Amino acid sequence: MKEGWMPETKIPKGLDLIKPTIVSLATEKKRTNTEHKKDYFLDKIKKTPESLLRAQTLEMPNDLVKPELSKNARVILKKRYLIRDTNGKATETAQDLYWRVASNISQADKLYDKNAKIIESAKKFYNLMAQAEFMPNSPCLRGAGREMQQLSACFVLPIEDSLESIITTLKHACFIFKTGGGCGYSFSRLRPQNDQISTTGNNAGGPVSFMRVYNAAIGEISQGGIRMGANMGMLRCDHPDIENFINAKSNMTAITNFNISVSATDDFMKAVEEGSDYDLINPRTGKIVESRNAREIFNKICENAWRNGDPGMIFIDRVNNSTSNPVKELGLVEATNPCGEQPLLPYESCVLGSINLSKFAKEGGMAWNQLREVIYTATHFLDNVIDMNIFIVPEIEQKTKGLRRIGLGVMGFADMLIKLGINYNSQPGVEMGEKVMEFINTEARAASQNLAKTRGAYPLFEKSDDFKRGDPALRNLARTTIAPTGTISVIADCSSGIEPIFALVHKRKSIWDKSGAKIELLVVDKNFEHIIKERGLDSQELMDEIAKTGSVAHSDKIPADIKNIFVVAHDLKPTDHIKIQAAFQKHTDNAISKTVNFPHSATVEDVKEAYLSSYRMGCKGITIYRDGSRDTQVLTVGSDQKPTETLVAPKVEPRERPDVVQGSTEKIATGMGNLFITINEDKEGLFEVFAQIGKSGGDAGALVEAIARLISIALRSRIPVDIIIEQLKGIRGSNPVWQNGELILSPPDALGKALERYLARQKELGLVFKQIKNQKSKIKNLFEKSSIKSTNLCPECGDILIYEEGCVKCPGCKLTKCG
Template sequence: MTVQLTPIAQRIWDMKYRRKAADGTPLEADIGETWDRVAAALAQAEPAHTRAAQRDAFRAALDDFRFMPAGRILAGAGTGLEVTLFNCFVMGTIPDDLHGIFTHLREAAETLRAGGGIGYDFSTLRPAGAPVRGLGGTASGPVSFMDVWDAMCRTIMSAGNRRGAMMGTLRCDHPDIEAFIAAKADPARLRMFNLSVLATDSFMAAVEADDAWPLTFGGEVYRTLRARELWDRIMAATYDYAEPGVIFIDRVNALNNLAYCEIIHATNPCGEEPLPPYGACLLGSINLARLVRHPFTDAADLDVSALDELVPRAVRMLDNAIDVSRFPLAQQREEAVAKRRIGLGVTGLADALMMCGLTYGSDAAVARTGDWLHALQRRSYLASVELARERGPFPLFDRERYLESPTVQALDADVRAAIAAHGVRNGLVGSVAPTGTISLVANNVSSGLEPVYSPSYTRKIRQRDDTHREVTVTDYAVAEYRRLVGDDSALPPAFVDTESLTPDAHVAMQAAVQRYIDASVSKTINVPADIGFDAFKDVYRRAFEAGCKGCTTYRPNPTTGAVLEAGGDAGQTSPGDHRTLAEEPCRVCGAREVLGHPGCRVCAHCGASRCGA
């Protein structure tokens, strides 16, 4: 059966995921042949006598976009190219010496070139002005070395028409934290980075109490300021130019299943994967919008039996991908094989809720989301247990210490019992990525756990002769409703977009999903341009109190770009179409217009993305 793709989905598939010869000649006639290639490649990790059966099961999981492996798998599996199937990397700990710094710069370049997005913690570098012993000089500080990384990344075209993407973190008590916070006030600086402050529990407590906060390095206190003053500086920067985000790093480590064998200081570029030094994770998403039975009726709900069938196949495919993938560095392979992290998450959540008549962020939607994510979590762990029975648990599995993790202790009793009896194949199983371009390829389902940006909007598609053709891009759930009910029917009240949601609705949904995801989630809380500063910074406090592992917001502002309210069936404006003007042109088509939010920018003209999920 030939899968019908919308024009924009066809364009992105052709540009990013379709296998081609070295001269650009297409080697796959349609996306079904892409799925055939991916299924066959991942089945190579199976024993010869079961390989064909597993290949067919994998192919069935991919059909109709029900399971969507992340972009690196779609683009690279079975191609023979020297690329990685892993989206997410955190690089090694940077030593505080010039030789080590540039060794890590080279490692970063190799990883970006192979297609991986990377994260780095720069907290290990001494602050600006600190003495450099033996040279009689002073250090330039971590932010200056981030400029070096940024310049390197600008020269690297990642595999598969993918722009390099990086996350840079710095501890909240580093003496250069204020320079880090202010770095992106310059719209030309650190454009290849997303930035996040590592906020500790003690810092959050000091902010609440308005205590003094020392900035230290190497056991030396450089200066002291009020914690609330520093917090307000972080919030003011984020209010003005959307960065830095905040990672609640103590919570990340406390809830980590693998806390007994690793410490985390950074995440991948979009934040859904907190990882240790040289940590790596690959991603995939269950498309909830494709699993709704009886959509737009009172009987609408998720087909849990289909989920029960689909999740074990997805877990097996991702586990196999670890063994068939290439790795830019040997240390990354060692980490991946020792812990066997996978990141199975969801996309199409907002569409699925609308198809069930539920308004994103409402109490009913939050409750139903929790039910769905609980079912996903439960089935993922049980599938990983079954793989452990068949193949053995991950090499660093320590039964007693693993079961002590707060996240594992919160699992259902029978799931914990199964892990105790048989072990688990994958150290962590869950992650919710932004799913930017793969959601567009799936005929524009809502991305990850995000709300729908706009029911429809107009997008220009660049043609091979360098002309542009305008097409209307319609959200998947909206298109389905129009198909079933009629083009002239008014959309039901549950059809909401970002513009109509409160920040509290975003936080509630993020917290509901995070509760059942053992790694983390990528989420941007969009707020209106006219939100007051005090109300804005309160969003971060509420995210912390709700149990989130981090918080990122986007408020339209002059530095990152003005929102272009474009779209609608007749070319009318729609405030839900969050387009911004890029600081530099897209490397694929040269356009400066992007769709999305900081950290997951998609070119509005050709579909190339910075983030890469």
């Protein structure tokens, strides 16, 4: 077959994305945890013997190609993926890593053919990664061939309306987070707030209260010790607590370990369009509690999304009536993974991997034959991953192996379009997206059918729509997903998922020179840098100018043909994002993780239109982010008021220490010994505190010194002194003592009282600090003088976080919550 020619592909009958609604979650009978277990413990689930799971890495052949690695890829691999010794030194190279993964995953071939030539499979798998044509998800890339061997990226766990279920699921979630996975949950089965609890006579806390419990517990657990934790909390639109859920993240310091999405039914969306009422139903009783106007609830969803990006929406009936769930008689999808692209049944997990589309863009068009070969090998790889996975929860193993869902996706789409000379926000761009995904989806299905001929269909295939239609057996329930590619796109040196380029040039602000001074480093998109140098346009002045916005759309120094191809996220209208997402969704079994980016000036009406457009165009869900919306505090006064913004002060920096400060030292008796407290001030006011108790080197002395240092940082950062005093006074220790008629509860209490007395003495002398009197006006003035808003900064490197693929990520050090 001639390269560059797109072969005709046909979607099998019955696989259209949008079908008439044939099921509704509201009509499904209530299930219990026991019923979940009973359905899925199947005798025909194949167990992988320990001898394969723990097989030694095959000897590396001498003829392997060397990995293609950019500088950023080497940094990421070294920092987050390579095996290290006890001193933190890497003990393997990138080539060793790829071979370790390939060798381990190839072992699964022996389950189906004891004479399998696994070295041949290992070579194919290795080449996919080394040539950056395909990358598996991070848990697989990091964990295959190592002790933990947990290779799945995403999970959905059930939450039934019982304390036992709530706690059991939380326990399972903690285990999953410890091994590097992310979880989704539907809280829709929980009875509403203030509903009856017959066993105790108390009132229920409701779904949002238990989300807070989960948030606090999971926040204490690092996701695999590598990346920030990720969760998805979902609630049905017809749950009586839906309004509380919608507002759950209006305070941006609340439920910070969750993304949240409203599970919207077709009936709800129809009522939104018509402006009619719909019913809220108590899941405990199945009875209607009240009726609400659907458009009012929808407006609240959009207003909160405008504020800070949450909640998103999942169109749940569409999910269940598509290829996302061909086994509806086993149950309905109620939740997705943390970024929304992977609808899963309760206790199901999924393995993900992404093809780098930029590798197949050639001068004559797309290399379709080469792409087909990679699709077949990648499908084989992902099917093997299921067998080589060590599942930490038995129910998850049963469901995952019973359905064998995989998620083959893409990355590098924007790079592919640039190489082909196609504008991202154009009709040819949309058509190319649909064309390439149709090809991948069709070939992945064919590859799964091919595997089923030698390995058998997935064990629950006979319960599927495909079986009932008489279609050929499939090895995997669903095959394609567009997942966040986070760090794996950095390793593959390509653009993220199906997102546009975020910025052609941006400045990293986390680099220091040898003297310790902070400097800025320009980061330039590689394709843009190449063409600018090729045209002789490269200059520091031009790069600095582009870095101000990241875009060349309004630059008069860039030729029109370059501006036409090199578009960035904020050059696009929201509908441009949605058109691309809808084009890919037409030919994706599962769903898509993509962020619809809005400028800061966007209105709530703009968000409403985007949410409605995504539903009308056939998407299964939507996530939006308005630029800078998480950098502001948003206040709503009264139910009829439109949201307004109150900007917060810029990032606080402690003021420099002058050469000379003045103050006094006080001795206070505490239950741990005499505490010596020195309080100093500069010209502005209270500046620092030193504290010493007992002998140097003791635990008590260390703790007191730490508290004093934190007080000093707070004072130097102009935190009001009365707030500090309020936090310290009243902290009670195990051995309070009396001094001069005053009870000293503990060393922190003594520090608070010492600060209070110092202020009292100054007041007596008429030296009340401006620091206290004018603190609020000072902060306001600081902000008004600054041209920079406060920003969400990366906790690891200090660069500005961005939002794309439904995920938070850092363009500098590549820290991400996903993939």
